[in-house]
Amino acid sequence: MNYLFWNTNKRKVNNILTMLIKDLPCDIIGLAEYEDDPNQLLRDLSKEDCNFYYVPQIGCKRIHIFTKYTPNKIEPFPESPYYTIKRIPHDNLGFHLVAFVHLPSKLQKDSSSIGTELNYLKKEIEESERKLNSTNSIIMGDFNLNPFEDGMVSAMYGHSISSREVVKKGSRIIEHRAYSMFYNPMWNLLGDSIKPEGTYYFQKAQHVNYFWNIFDQVLIRPSLIKNFNINDMKILDEIRHVKLVNATGHPEISDHLPIYFKIV
Template structure:
C-alpha cells in the first residue's frame, strides 16, 4: 500500500510550517491504514518558498525513525518531494504545464511491476483573471494534452494526478470532455466518452464524495474564502484524479482532506484555517499498489 499526499504550503509563510510538514508526513507513515505495514509515503509540497529540504529530511529521520526519508527540491524550486519509498523507483522528467510528472515503478526484487504515471499538479490561479472560467478551461486543456502525450510516450495510461487544480470538481475545466473529463462516478469512469464523434478517456474524481457538510471525520473543502459572487465558502481546489486502470486500487474511504498534522490542528478552534500554517489543507490518497 502507498499513501500519496499533496500540500500547497503557500511559500511556507507560517512560522510553524516545518513542524507541520514533519508532523504530517510522520503521521501518514505511522498509520498502517494509510501507508501499509511498511509505511510507504510519497508526498509533494507546492510553493515551498524558503523551506530547506535538507533540514526537512534531517527532521523527518529524527522524528520518524524506522524509515529512510529523502527530500529534494525541484528546479526552479516550485515543488519539494519527499518520501519513504525507494527514490530509485521514481523517474522525474522536468516540469510541464506548471506540474511535476514522474514515472513510479513498483518493484519486486529487481523486477519492475505496475509502473504508473504520477503528476503533482499546481495549476494557474484564476483569481485576477478577466475570464476566470476561460483561464481554468485553458490550463486544464493544456494539462490534459500533456498527460495524453506522456501516456503515449510511455505506452502507459495508468495515470494519477494530485494537487492544487485551482478549480472545483464541478468546474468546466474538470468535467468538460475536451479538458480533464473527470467523472464523479467510478463505474462510468471505467469507460470512454464519445462526444461529436471524438472519443475521450475519463479520469475518476473521488473528491466529489467529500463535498457537503462538515462532520467529525469529513472536511468539505481544502481552501476557505468568502467570495462576493458565491454562497460557497469551503472550496475543494485540491483534488486527485485517477485513470480507469487505477480506480479499483483506490483504498476505501480514500482520499481525504487532512485537518491535523499529527497532534497539531491545522484549523482554529472555530474551524477556520490556521494562518500559522498554509491557506490550504493537505490531501492524501491510499492506493493498493
C-alpha cells in the same frame, strides 16, 4: 502506496510535515508554495527513521516532491511552469505516472485559462501513457478549481467524473472524437456530512460564494480504480493533536488543508 499533497502557503511547516509523513505514513509527497528548508526536513525525517529523498526541480518550480525512492529511480516526463509529470516506482504496480499540479489562481487567470492548462496537461499525460503503454496514472495537486467547475469536468480539459462506474468505460465519444476520462473521488467530500467541509475557505461579499472549496484534488485513471479505496482518502485537519484549523474549523496553519490517499 500513500500520498500527501499540501499547499503550505509559504509557511514554516517542517515540524508538521515530519509528523504527517511519519504517522500516516507517506511514500510520495507533493508540496505547493513550500518555502521551508527541504534539507532540514530530510534531516528531521531521518531522526524519525524515515529515509526520504528530495526530487530536484527542473522546469516546474511551483511543486516540491519528496519520496522514499532515490531520485535516480524517478524518470522526468513533460512539464510546464504549472505541472510536472514523473514516472515513479510503485510497490505493487511496478511503476505509475504521477502528475503534480499547482495551477494558476483565479486572481491571476480566468477559468478558461486555467482550463487551457489542464488541456495541455491531459494531452501530455496521454502521450506519456502511449510511450509507456500504460494508463496507470494519477494527477494530484492544487487545481484552483472545484470538482464541479467546467475546467475540471469538460471533456476538453480535466474530464474528471464523480462516478467510478461511468469512468470505467475509459472514454466518451463526442462528435466522433474519443475523450479519455479520470475518476475524481473528491466529489465525495463536498458538503457538510463530514468534517472538514473542504480544503480551502473563502468568504467575500459577492452574490455567488461557495465558502468552502475543494481546490486540492486527486484524479485517477480507470485502470487504477480497483486499487483505490474511498475510505482511505482524507482531508486532514489535525495531526498528533496539532490543529490545522482554527476554532471555527477554517484552515489556519496554511490557507489550504492537506489531502491524503492511497493507491495499493
